[in-house]
Amino acid sequence: MARPRIKDVARLAGVSEKTVSNVINDYTHVSDRTRRAVRDAIEELGYKVNLAGRHLRQGRTGIIALVIPELDVPYFAELARHVIREAERRSLTVLIHQTGADRDHELAALTGFGSSFVDGVILSPLALTSDDLRDSAGAPPTVLIGELLEEGADHVAIDNEKAAREATEHLLGLGRRSIMVIGGRDDARLGTAEARTRGYRAALAEAGVAYDPAALLPVESFRTPDGAESLARALSEGARPDALLCLNDQLALGALRTLHEHGIRVPEEVAVIGFDDVEAGRFSVPTLSTVAPDKAAVAQVAVELLQRRMDEAMGSASTDASSTVVRSPQDLVVAHRLVLRESTEGVSGVLRSEAGWDRQGQGAAGRE
Amino acid sequence: MARPRIKDVARLAGVSEKTVSNVINDYTHVSDRTRRAVRDAIEELGYKVNLAGRHLRQGRTGIIALVIPELDVPYFAELARHVIREAERRSLTVLIHQTGADRDHELAALTGFGSSFVDGVILSPLALTSDDLRDSAGAPPTVLIGELLEEGADHVAIDNEKAAREATEHLLGLGRRSIMVIGGRDDARLGTAEARTRGYRAALAEAGVAYDPAALLPVESFRTPDGAESLARALSEGARPDALLCLNDQLALGALRTLHEHGIRVPEEVAVIGFDDVEAGRFSVPTLSTVAPDKAAVAQVAVELLQRRMDEAMGSASTDASSTVVRSPQDLVVAHRLVLRESTEGVSGVLRSEAGWDRQGQGAAGRE
DNA sequence: GCTAGTTTTTACATCGATGTACATTGGCTG
DNA sequence: CAGCCAATGTACATCGATGTAAAAACTAGC
The missing domain is CATH 3.40.50.2300 (Response regulator)
Known part of the structure; x- marks a missing residue:
C-alpha cells in the first residue's frame, strides 16, 4: 500500500485537491462541514503531507x-x-x-x-x-x-572581553598574581580566544600586575586532552602559576587532572576557572568555577x-x-554570570545551592 | 539574481535539459564534447542541483x-x-x-x-x-x-549481559563483595539496564555471592546528577558498599563526586566502574574504569x-x-572491552598508556 | 551507398502540493 | 425577487529534476 496522496484524500472526501490543501494549511474560507469531511478523510487514510512536493512548490x-x-x-x-x-x-x-x-x-x-x-x-x-x-x-x-x-x-x-575581565578580577581578588591563560592568544584575529585574552590583560593592567606573554599557553584545540597536556608541558618547563584562567571548561577539566597528578592542591595552591558552565564542571573534583553564558x-x-x-x-x-x-x-x-565553585572558592557542598535561569530544563532530570 | 536552474544551464550549453541531467548524474552515453560543454556551463553559472526537485522525482x-x-x-x-x-x-x-x-x-x-x-x-x-x-x-x-x-x-x-558480567567479575576479583548497581533494574523489560543487571547477577551467582535486590539503585534518568543523588540517598540510608557498578559513565561520575563529598576514598574503600568510556572518564579524579563499547x-x-x-x-x-x-x-x-583505570585499579599516570581502536580519531585532537 | 545496429540526444510526462484566476454558492439589501 | 457581495470551491499551471520512449546522428559492414 503506497502512501496516500492529496489526490486520494480529495477523492475520498469528495472535494478538489486544492480544498484539501486549504484545509491542511488552515486557509480561512473553508466551511466547517467541508473541513470536517477532509479531516476525516485524512484521518482515515493516514495521510501525511509530502515534504518534497511542498518544498518544491514553496x-x-x-x-x-x-x-x-x-x-x-x-x-x-x-x-x-x-x-x-x-x-x-x-x-x-x-x-x-x-x-x-x-x-x-x-x-x-x-x-x-x-x-x-x-x-x-x-x-x-x-x-x-x-x-x-x-x-x-x-x-x-x-x-x-x-x-x-x-x-x-x-x-x-x-561579551567575552568583559567576562574574561571579571573572571580575572575574581582570581586577582583571591590574591593571585601569577595567572596563566590556557588557550590564550594575543594575535590580531577577532576570535573569542583573542577577546578573552584582551579581557584578561585589561584586568591585569587595572590591578597593576605585569603582563607576561609567556603566561599564554597555546592549545591545538579546545578539548580536555589539550588542557591537560599544555599545562603539563608548562609545569615541566618550570612554570609555577597560582591561578589558571582556562578559556573553556574542557581545558579547565584537563588542567584539574594534571594538577591532581602533580599533587598540586586546588584551589589552595592553584585556583582554576573556566568558561561555558558545562555539566561536568558541576561534578568534577573539585567542582569548577566558570563563566556561565546564558545558553x-x-x-x-x-x-x-x-x-x-x-x-x-x-x-x-x-x-x-x-x-x-x-x-x-x-x-x-x-548575558553571562560568574559561577563560583570549589576550584576557586574551596567551599564544598554547593551542589544544590544553585538556582536561576541556567538551571531550568537542563536535561531529562528536569522532568521531575 | 535567482539561482540558476537546469534550464539555464541547458540553454547556455546549447543542449536539452535532460542532457544536462545526464551529465550531472554521470550517465554513460554522453559524448566527451557535450559533457565538457555542460560542465563549463554549470561552472559558469554556479549551478547547484535543487534537492526539492530531485527528491520529488526520485x-x-x-x-x-x-x-x-x-x-x-x-x-x-x-x-x-x-x-x-x-x-x-x-x-x-x-x-x-x-x-x-x-x-x-x-x-x-x-x-x-x-x-x-x-x-x-x-x-x-x-x-x-x-x-x-x-x-x-x-x-x-x-x-x-x-x-x-x-x-x-x-x-x-x-553484548550487554556479558559486558556487565565481566565488569562485575573484575570487581569481585578485587575482593569486593558488596557491589551496588546504580541504575540497575530487575524487571522483565528487555532493556539495556535489565541485560546489564542480569550480567551482574550471573557474575554474583558464579562467585557464590548472595544477591540482594536492595543493591539495585533506581534512577530517574541516566545522567550525572542522578548518579550523585541516588548514591547520596543510599549512603544516608546506611548503605556501605565496597564497589559500584554504574550502568553508564555519567552515573559513575556523579557517584565519584558523592564519594568525594563523603570523604570516601576510591578505589581503596569503594571501587567504581562505569559503561561507555566517555572522554570525561579519562580525566576525572580518579580516572574512571569502564566498559568501552567500540563506538x-x-x-x-x-x-x-x-x-x-x-x-x-x-x-x-x-x-x-x-x-x-x-x-x-x-x-x-x-565488540567491547574493559578499560581499567584508577577508580578500580588505583594506578596513576595511565593517561597516555592507552591505545587501540577506541582512541583513533577521537575529536579534533586527532588532527595533529 | 545503403542497411542494421549502436550511441547520443531530445520532447514530454511525471513526482506532490499549492498559487492563480475564475466559477459557483449563499445570504443579504432594497 | 433582482442584484451584489462575500464566502467557498474548482481547474489548471507550476515549482525543478529525471524516467520513458523515441528520434537523430553516427558507425560499421557489405
Whole structure:
C-alpha cells in the first residue's frame, strides 16, 4: 500500500485537491462541514503531507542547519539542545552538521551544502575567515554564534572581553598574581580566544600586575586532552602559576587532572576557572568555577534572529526590488554570570545551592 | 539574481535539459564534447542541483535521521560523531533528532516525522515499547541501537549481559563483595539496564555471592546528577558498599563526586566502574574504569545495515512483489572491552598508556 | 551507398502540493 | 425577487529534476 496522496484524500472526501490543501494549511474560507469531511478523510487514510512536493512548490523546507565544530564537545551539545527546543517551538526542524573545525566544511555549510534544502544556518565558525564570509553570496540567511568575524554578519555571543575581565578580577581578588591563560592568544584575529585574552590583560593592567606573554599557553584545540597536556608541558618547563584562567571548561577539566597528578592542591595552591558552565564542571573534583553564558538565551536569540532573516529573504523574493532594505547586521550580546565553585572558592557542598535561569530544563532530570 | 536552474544551464550549453541531467548524474552515453560543454556551463553559472526537485522525482533525499534521547549526554554525542562520519562516507546527510526520552517524539521519529523526508532512521529508543514498533507500518527503514526491543527490528549493540558480567567479575576479583548497581533494574523489560543487571547477577551467582535486590539503585534518568543523588540517598540510608557498578559513565561520575563529598576514598574503600568510556572518564579524579563499547563499530555497522535496508526498500518499490523477500531482522553484536583505570585499579599516570581502536580519531585532537 | 545496429540526444510526462484566476454558492439589501 | 457581495470551491499551471520512449546522428559492414 503506497502512501496516500492529496489526490486520494480529495477523492475520498469528495472535494478538489486544492480544498484539501486549504484545509491542511488552515486557509480561512473553508466551511466547517467541508473541513470536517477532509479531516476525516485524512484521518482515515493516514495521510501525511509530502515534504518534497511542498518544498518544491514553496521553496521552503522548514529546516535550519546548526553547524558546529564538534558535537562531542559538551558545550556545543548543550547549546544544540537549546537550539533544537527553540526551533521546535517555531516548527522548524534542526539539521545538525559537524565541521570538525574544517574550513571546507564550514564553507560548504555557508553555501547551504551545495544544494538548497536548508532555509537558514546557525554557524559556529572556527576556521572560517571574514573573507570567506564576504565571498559567500547566494547563501541562505546565516547567524553566527560564538566567534565574531569582522564583516557584517548577524552574530550572537556573550561579551567575552568583559567576562574574561571579571573572571580575572575574581582570581586577582583571591590574591593571585601569577595567572596563566590556557588557550590564550594575543594575535590580531577577532576570535573569542583573542577577546578573552584582551579581557584578561585589561584586568591585569587595572590591578597593576605585569603582563607576561609567556603566561599564554597555546592549545591545538579546545578539548580536555589539550588542557591537560599544555599545562603539563608548562609545569615541566618550570612554570609555577597560582591561578589558571582556562578559556573553556574542557581545558579547565584537563588542567584539574594534571594538577591532581602533580599533587598540586586546588584551589589552595592553584585556583582554576573556566568558561561555558558545562555539566561536568558541576561534578568534577573539585567542582569548577566558570563563566556561565546564558545558553538558553543564546539559542533563543539566534533562532529568533535567523527566523526574521528568513522571513525577510522570502518577502524580498516576492516583492523583489521593493523591500530590499536589507536590515543592517545585528550583533547581539547575551548575558553571562560568574559561577563560583570549589576550584576557586574551596567551599564544598554547593551542589544544590544553585538556582536561576541556567538551571531550568537542563536535561531529562528536569522532568521531575 | 535567482539561482540558476537546469534550464539555464541547458540553454547556455546549447543542449536539452535532460542532457544536462545526464551529465550531472554521470550517465554513460554522453559524448566527451557535450559533457565538457555542460560542465563549463554549470561552472559558469554556479549551478547547484535543487534537492526539492530531485527528491520529488526520485523519492530519495539522501538524509537519514539519528534519533537519540539527549544530545548533551556525552555518550550519544560521541556516537553521533561516528555516525556522521560514517554517513558522510556514503554521501548521506545526517539529521539529528532529540527525543528527550519522550515516547511521542520517538514515535514521531519512527514514522518519519510526519512527513517523508528521511530515507532511513537510526533510533536509540528509551521509552518506546515493542508494541509501538510493531504498529509503525509505513515507516522508513529503521535500525535500533542500544536498547533491544523484542519484536523483529534491526538492532546493533554490544553484548550487554556479558559486558556487565565481566565488569562485575573484575570487581569481585578485587575482593569486593558488596557491589551496588546504580541504575540497575530487575524487571522483565528487555532493556539495556535489565541485560546489564542480569550480567551482574550471573557474575554474583558464579562467585557464590548472595544477591540482594536492595543493591539495585533506581534512577530517574541516566545522567550525572542522578548518579550523585541516588548514591547520596543510599549512603544516608546506611548503605556501605565496597564497589559500584554504574550502568553508564555519567552515573559513575556523579557517584565519584558523592564519594568525594563523603570523604570516601576510591578505589581503596569503594571501587567504581562505569559503561561507555566517555572522554570525561579519562580525566576525572580518579580516572574512571569502564566498559568501552567500540563506538566506531556501532556507528559503522548501524549505517551499513541501514543503507542495505534502504536499498532493499527502493528495490522492492520498483520490482514490487518480486523481490519482497524482506530479509529477516539482523541483531548485530559489536565488540567491547574493559578499560581499567584508577577508580578500580588505583594506578596513576595511565593517561597516555592507552591505545587501540577506541582512541583513533577521537575529536579534533586527532588532527595533529 | 545503403542497411542494421549502436550511441547520443531530445520532447514530454511525471513526482506532490499549492498559487492563480475564475466559477459557483449563499445570504443579504432594497 | 433582482442584484451584489462575500464566502467557498474548482481547474489548471507550476515549482525543478529525471524516467520513458523515441528520434537523430553516427558507425560499421557489405
